[in-house]
Amino acid sequence: MANEISTFDLERLANAYQIRIWQCRKLGRRWSFIAGAGVEKVLPSQLVYEAGDLGFFVQAETFNEAALVEELKKLTTKSICC
Amino acid sequence: MHQVNEKIPTTSWINQVIKPEEYKPYLVDGKDFIDDDKIWEQLNSSQEPSLERVREILAKSFDIKTLDPLELATLIKVKDPTVWQEMYEMAARIKHKIYDNRIITFAPLYCSNHCVNNCLYCGFRSDNTHEKRERLSMEQIKAEAEAIAGRIGHKRVIAVFGEHPDSDANYIAEAIKSIYEVSVKTRKGHSEIRRVNVNAAPLCVDDLRKLHEVGIGTYQVFQETYHHETYRKLHPANTIKGNYKWRLYVHHRAYKAGIDDVAIGCLFGLYDWRFEVMGLLYHTHELEQKFGVGPHTISFPRITPASDSPLFKQLDHQKHFVSDEDFKKIVTLIRLAVPYTGLIITAREKKEIRDDVLFVGCTQTDASTVIGIGGYAKNSGQQNIDEQQFMLGDTRSLEELIYDLARRGVITSFCTAGYRCGRTGDQIMDMLKNGHEKHFCKLNAILTYREWLDDFAGEETKKAGEAVIRKEIEEVKKQTPTIFSKKLYDLTMSYYERISNGERDLYI
Numbered sequence: 001m002a003n004e005i006s007t008f009d010l011e012r013l014a015n016a017y018q019i020r021i022w023q024c025r026k027l028g029r030r031w032s033f034i035a036g037a038g039v040e041k042v043l044p045s046q047l048v049y050e051a052g053d054l055g056f057f058v059q060a061e062t063f064n065e066a067a068l069v070e071e072l073k074k075l076t077t078k079s080i081c082c
Numbered sequence: 083m084h085q086v087n088e089k090i091p092t093t094s095w096i097n098q099v100i101k102p103e104e105y106k107p108y109l110v111d112g113k114d115f116i117d118d119d120k121i122w123e124q125l126n127s128s129q130e131p132s133l134e135r136v137r138e139i140l141a142k143s144f145d146i147k148t149l150d151p152l153e154l155a156t157l158i159k160v161k162d163p164t165v166w167q168e169m170y171e172m173a174a175r176i177k178h179k180i181y182d183n184r185i186i187t188f189a190p191l192y193c194s195n196h197c198v199n200n201c202l203y204c205g206f207r208s209d210n211t212h213e214k215r216e217r218l219s220m221e222q223i224k225a226e227a228e229a230i231a232g233r234i235g236h237k238r239v240i241a242v243f244g245e246h247p248d249s250d251a252n253y254i255a256e257a258i259k260s261i262y263e264v265s266v267k268t269r270k271g272h273s274e275i276r277r278v279n280v281n282a283a284p285l286c287v288d289d290l291r292k293l294h295e296v297g298i299g300t301y302q303v304f305q306e307t308y309h310h311e312t313y314r315k316l317h318p319a320n321t322i323k324g325n326y327k328w329r330l331y332v333h334h335r336a337y338k339a340g341i342d343d344v345a346i347g348c349l350f351g352l353y354d355w356r357f358e359v360m361g362l363l364y365h366t367h368e369l370e371q372k373f374g375v376g377p378h379t380i381s382f383p384r385i386t387p388a389s390d391s392p393l394f395k396q397l398d399h400q401k402h403f404v405s406d407e408d409f410k411k412i413v414t415l416i417r418l419a420v421p422y423t424g425l426i427i428t429a430r431e432k433k434e435i436r437d438d439v440l441f442v443g444c445t446q447t448d449a450s451t452v453i454g455i456g457g458y459a460k461n462s463g464q465q466n467i468d469e470q471q472f473m474l475g476d477t478r479s480l481e482e483l484i485y486d487l488a489r490r491g492v493i494t495s496f497c498t499a500g501y502r503c504g505r506t507g508d509q510i511m512d513m514l515k516n517g518h519e520k521h522f523c524k525l526n527a528i529l530t531y532r533e534w535l536d537d538f539a540g541e542e543t544k545k546a547g548e549a550v551i552r553k554e555i556e557e558v559k560k561q562t563p564t565i566f567s568k569k570l571y572d573l574t575m576s577y578y579e580r581i582s583n584g585e586r587d588l589y590i
Contacts, residue, residue: 024504028297029262029276031504032342040513042521042565044573044590045503057503061569 002051002076007035009075014038017068019060026053051076099322101286105331108372114327115368116308121360124155131156136165140172143418146180146515148370154363154419158356166411173417173443180422182520183554184495184527185487186446187480188238188279189230190428192455193218193257195471197244199323201306202316203352203385203393205471206244210391212468216455217248220260229458231273232266234450234480235538237496237530240279240302242453245322251289254282258296268537271586276498279345283322284332290339299501300378303332304347308361312353316393330365337373342507344369347381347426351403352393355412363419375508379424379446380416384409386430386472410439417443422514432475437486449483451476481543484534488546493554496530497523499589521565525574525590528554532581 005023014021014037022036034054043059049072050056056072058065108114131139139153149157160166194217197206205213218226230236241257243249258278265274279299293301307313310326317323333344346365348358362380370376384404385393393399404412409431417425427436427444429451436447452458454469467473478486484494499522500510513519528551535547555578562571570590577588 022504022509027295028258030297030299030501030506032294032340033504033506033509036509040516040518042518042570043567044570045505047503055504061567 002054004034004054005056005072005075007037010035010037013068013071017058017060017063019058019063019068021056021058024055024057026050026055031055031057049073049076099286100325100328104286104335105327108331108334109327114330116310116330116361116364118310118357121151121357121364124151125158125356125360128152128155128159130159130161133162133165136160136169140169140418143176143421144172144179146176146421146517148366148376148421149363149419151360151363151367154360154415157415157418158359166414169414169418170410170442173414174441176417176421177425177443177445179517180514180520181424181445182524182527183491184493184523185440185444186238186424186495186497187236187483188240188446188448189234189236189458190242190281190448190451190453191223191226191230191239191261191458192242192453192471193223193226194246194249194253195244195455196246196248198246199244199321200318201321201323202396203349203391205391205467207391214455214469217246217253218257218456220256222456222459223257223260224264225459226456227261227264227275228266229461230450231264231275232268233461234458235268235273235496235534236450236480237273237275237498238277238279238299239275240281240300243280243282245283249282251285251292254280255292255296258293258298262297270536270584271533271581273533273537273586276587277501284329285335287335287339290336290341294340298341300343300345301333301336301341302345302347302379302381303329304349304381304383305330305361305365306349307352307358308348308365309353309357316352333365333369333377334372337369337375342375343378343510345379345381345426346377347383349383349385350409350412351385352399353402355402355404355408359412359415359419362416366420366423375511376420377423378510379426380420381426381428382409382412382416383428383430386475406435409435410442413439413444414442422511429474429476429478430472433478436476440492447483449478449480481538481540484539485543485546488543488550491550491553493527493531493550494534495523495527496534497526497589499526502589522590524554524558525566525570528558528574529577529581529588529590532578533586536582 020038020040023034024031041059045057048056048058049069195206196215200207200209261275261278265272277299281302313326336344366376424445425443426446427439429448487494535544
């Protein structure tokens with residue numbers, strides 16, 4: 001099962017890739033907003049990665065999509081230690 | 083149709099529905115956030131304001147800031163018609179600033195009119211033996227959705243349910259899923275309902291989660307009247323709806339269940355409209371303070387005749403009925419008080435009234451409306467007071483509405499994009515407040531309007547609609563690259579081409 005990404009990590013990704021990024025949960029036909037980071041711009045929303053019922057959308061002119069997806073994969077699968 | 087035996091609920095059944103532990107924690111010293119005396123004090127203490135003071139408040143609205151109750155009370159006190167004219171114009175400017183030049187349309191879909199409550203103004207009340215009671219099966223709900231999406235071309239519905247154990251959360255969740263499953267082939271593509279909003283009784287958190295999990299759009303519950311004493315008189319104490327607080331805090335429970343778009347409203351004509359407008363603002367403040375998100379939409383239906391309604395026989399209540407002039411003031415005041423929210427005007431109102439108030443701030447309306455259970459599939463074109471909750475004032479088809487709006491330069495939008503890419507809840511509220519949302523809406527309006535014109539419009543409507551589309555595309559072009567990036571413009575135009583060639587449901 002995929003893990004939600006923390007706001008801290010979303011902010012780090014938004015800064016590193018210079019993007020607006022937000023994570024959502026798929027519910028029926030809709031994506032429901034959970035949390036996001038980065039500055040909102042009038043740019044297309046691009047679904048870059050899906051893990052289980054989680055989805056990650058990005059707004060950016062250009063960015064390294066492959067590298068971002070790799071990071072998202074790691075973050076959504078990392079085990080949480082208490 | 084599935085037949086259900088009507089039963090007045092026993093006290094024990096009521097106690098099973100209402101969970102005091104789900105609203106009591108929100109109370110302060112046992113009281114809810116509507117303080118009747120305080121509201122009247124605020125309404126009575128405000129004198130007719132100077133023009134300067136009115137303009138200060140209007141400037142705050144134009145900055146997309148929710149007004150304070152005293153500021154709203156001040157605007158309510160305005161008497162001068164020339165100042166009101168200025169307020170109408172400001173409301174229209176604010177609407178344009180946030181939502182641009184577009185109107186969203188939807189259809190109400192009545193699924194069940196069984197109801198255990200006995201509200202004195204409602205045709206569905208349990209004592210009304212004239213009302214024909216029906217509950218649609220899932221196949222019948224799909225048939226309704228097919229007619230709405232395939233024959234009329236709507237992409238949004240608000241599914242409506244009476245409060246009854248036979249239309250409980252499980253039934254509502256199944257209905258939502260059934261509606262989403264429908265897809266109908268059209269002239270050039272296909273059509274489906276892409277957003278299912280729900281108007282239903284106040285539910286508990288666990289039941290609201292069931293609706294959240296199947297992808298509910300907006301969850302809409304109206305308080306009907308915010309005035310405690312009037313509420314008590316109109317909603318008998320031995321009914322579930324008799325519990326004012328259970329209803330008032332349903333949006334709190336919805337947020338707790340994960341539903342991030344909620345809608346509030348009030349049935350105008352039950353009590354003094356000035357008080358009710360203040361109640362809507364207090365409700366907005368409460369949601370903003372507790373959850374950081376105000377209401378996604380506000381509705382302000384005026385009471386209309388219902389089958390065998392005792393309220394219409396009581397002269398003392400008729401003094402609260404709202405005139406057309408006051409109705410326009412109500413819409414204007416709500417737009418000014420809660421500038422970011424969507425405002426819904428329905429086909430309860432006559433065409434002339436709708437045409438008037440659409441331009442002082444409304445964002446959504448219905449058309450080709452049928453409120454009899456199973457009425458879209460029957461397609462009889464008739465209204466029957468014993469088969470519906472109230473009588474409609476405007477029976478224009480969606481095509482007629484779109485044509486009328488197009489001739490006034492307004493684009494009809496079927497956009498549901500926000501829900502498809504997570505622009506919901508506080509995300510969309512921020513975008514509405516900073517003015518970004520209208521840019522997405524503008525592009526998605528063009529794309530969805532193109533779909534509808536190709537799939538459903540007659541020649542005259544298509545001609546009028548094409549003119550609107552050309553104007554909108556020209557505006558987008560002029561705003562590229564200052565507002566719209568070249569990338570976004572190119573993407574929109576490529577989607578536009580693909581839609582013209584029969585692809586559907588492309589959005590930005």
